[in-house]
Amino acid sequence: MIEVVGIQKSFGDVAAVRDISFSISKGEVVGLLGPNGAGKTTTMRILTGYLTADTGRAVIAGENVATHSLAARRKIGYLPESAPLYTDMEVTAFLSYVGRLRGIPSDQIHAAIGKVVASCGLRSVVGRDISELSKGYKQRVGLAQALIHEPEVLILDEPTSGLDPNQIIEIRKLITDLGRERTVILSTHILQEVEAMCGRALIMRQGRIVGQGTLSELAALRTGKAHYTALIRAAEKSIREEIDQCHGLALHGIRAVDGNEWQHVELTGAANGNDGEKIFQWVVANGWQLRELRAEAASLEDTFRELTQ
Amino acid sequence: MTRIIASKEFRTYFYSPVAYIWMLTFVVLVNWFFFRMFFITRQADMRPLFSLMPWFLLFLIPAATMGKWAEERKLGTMELLLTLPVTSRDAVMGKFWGCVGLVATALLLTLPLPLTVSTLGQMDWGPVMGGYLGLLLLSSAYLAIGLFVSSVTQNQIIAFVLGILGCFALYVTSESLVTAVLPSFLAPIAEYVGASYHFDSIGRGVVDSRDLIYFVSVTGFFLWCNWRVIETRR
Numbered sequence: 001m002i003e004v005v006g007i008q009k010s011f012g013d014v015a016a017v018r019d020i021s022f023s024i025s026k027g028e029v030v031g032l033l034g035p036n037g038a039g040k041t042t043t044m045r046i047l048t049g050y051l052t053a054d055t056g057r058a059v060i061a062g063e064n065v066a067t068h069s070l071a072a073r074r075k076i077g078y079l080p081e082s083a084p085l086y087t088d089m090e091v092t093a094f095l096s097y098v099g100r101l102r103g104i105p106s107d108q109i110h111a112a113i114g115k116v117v118a119s120c121g122l123r124s125v126v127g128r129d130i131s132e133l134s135k136g137y138k139q140r141v142g143l144a145q146a147l148i149h150e151p152e153v154l155i156l157d158e159p160t161s162g163l164d165p166n167q168i169i170e171i172r173k174l175i176t177d178l179g180r181e182r183t184v185i186l187s188t189h190i191l192q193e194v195e196a197m198c199g200r201a202l203i204m205r206q207g208r209i210v211g212q213g214t215l216s217e218l219a220a221l222r223t224g225k226a227h228y229t230a231l232i233r234a235a236e237k238s239i240r241e242e243i244d245q246c247h248g249l250a251l252h253g254i255r256a257v258d259g260n261e262w263q264h265v266e267l268t269g270a271a272n273g274n275d276g277e278k279i280f281q282w283v284v285a286n287g288w289q290l291r292e293l294r295a296e297a298a299s300l301e302d303t304f305r306e307l308t309q
Numbered sequence: 310m311t312r313i314i315a316s317k318e319f320r321t322y323f324y325s326p327v328a329y330i331w332m333l334t335f336v337v338l339v340n341w342f343f344f345r346m347f348f349i350t351r352q353a354d355m356r357p358l359f360s361l362m363p364w365f366l367l368f369l370i371p372a373a374t375m376g377k378w379a380e381e382r383k384l385g386t387m388e389l390l391l392t393l394p395v396t397s398r399d400a401v402m403g404k405f406w407g408c409v410g411l412v413a414t415a416l417l418l419t420l421p422l423p424l425t426v427s428t429l430g431q432m433d434w435g436p437v438m439g440g441y442l443g444l445l446l447l448s449s450a451y452l453a454i455g456l457f458v459s460s461v462t463q464n465q466i467i468a469f470v471l472g473i474l475g476c477f478a479l480y481v482t483s484e485s486l487v488t489a490v491l492p493s494f495l496a497p498i499a500e501y502v503g504a505s506y507h508f509d510s511i512g513r514g515v516v517d518s519r520d521l522i523y524f525v526s527v528t529g530f531f532l533w534c535n536w537r538v539i540e541t542r543r
Contacts, residue, residue, distance in 0.1 A: 084386045086386055145389075
């Protein structure tokens, strides 16, 4: 559905996007992750035809965005960063304007507006000027204009920025629902966002894609250590002495809990190993008691940090 | 597409008090200057008024166009507009026709003047119609200049001042004060290039195709420049 091959874009001496390639198939929700200035917005602007790439090729739903820009743009619904809107227009007048320009015939425009007003939760603001709306509602109007023509591809640049937690949950739900029938690419620098909505993520750094894959694939990419926490009934001293028996694991921290009887022990092991069993055996072999043993799930956050720093 | 954009651009003026203030200013100025002269000359003649109008349009038109692109840039809505399936040409022409709509409405609001005057004396309708046509054509050229300068900046004040300068330069190039000081081989060129010569010519009530071609070309040229700016922005 989206095919990007070797896209590059520079502004003067600054290379914003350097030779990125990826492809997204129909029905996927893909997150574009990266720190500020990684090239996410530039990539989206190239996909939507707002900017032209210096080299490379981007094809959306079979249309090359550079050579068949209009045809490609017809298939896209785009929410630009910080949702720019014509603030002096009334909500439905604005949606009607964008809808008409997106090719909805005038006899179908009312039905289309009704649909997005319902799905984006805009009923209570119909009749008001966009300038009077709160940030959350503006963001929803931005999303509504991107959806109004039921595009095959949705490109959303930071769709939840500036929203409060309740609004974020609503928007995420909306995007997840949309992702069942459409291809969605969204950018964010919030990792939970990707975990909540996306099946796959692309991690960008300094204009390059430094990691891509499903969430578990990405988590497995990390090279750092795996973390375990255990609650062991033993003296601190003996744990320190016996740690060498537990091969491949290192003591990371230890602190007494519950009046010195129990020790909260933090261990680190090889990145992709599963040392839980080994820890259990080690505790049993020493005749201690174990109340809790937890492996910190390899998280996207770790991968993100490693790849982008 | 052009029609949809034009109607939105035209209506946008009325969402805020801009259109009302703009048209009120226009109508008040026109009436004031007309009646001031009317009571002095005591003739049912609109020509003295028409010869003054290019000077207030010089200020009023850049005021109407200054925000058209500069505001889109500043608010970021340019990104929205240019990623919709509309061509840059549609966007430029849409804005242009929207502005023409505003000026045409304002000109319509001045029609009671000639109608009133014609009841008071013998009115020669040729120059009146020519005058209105000339004003519409001159306004189009001014609008194209105003839109073009608005597209090169995101600062509305700069767009306003550059617009005035551009319109002024276009208008006075053919004024006798300018042509008199130019070398003799340049004078006829300047006379042709300047707008005042063609405006006066149409205002006499004789519509010459050369004058029409002149205004259409100047308007087209600046709209083309505007289109270039938007295209290279991509």
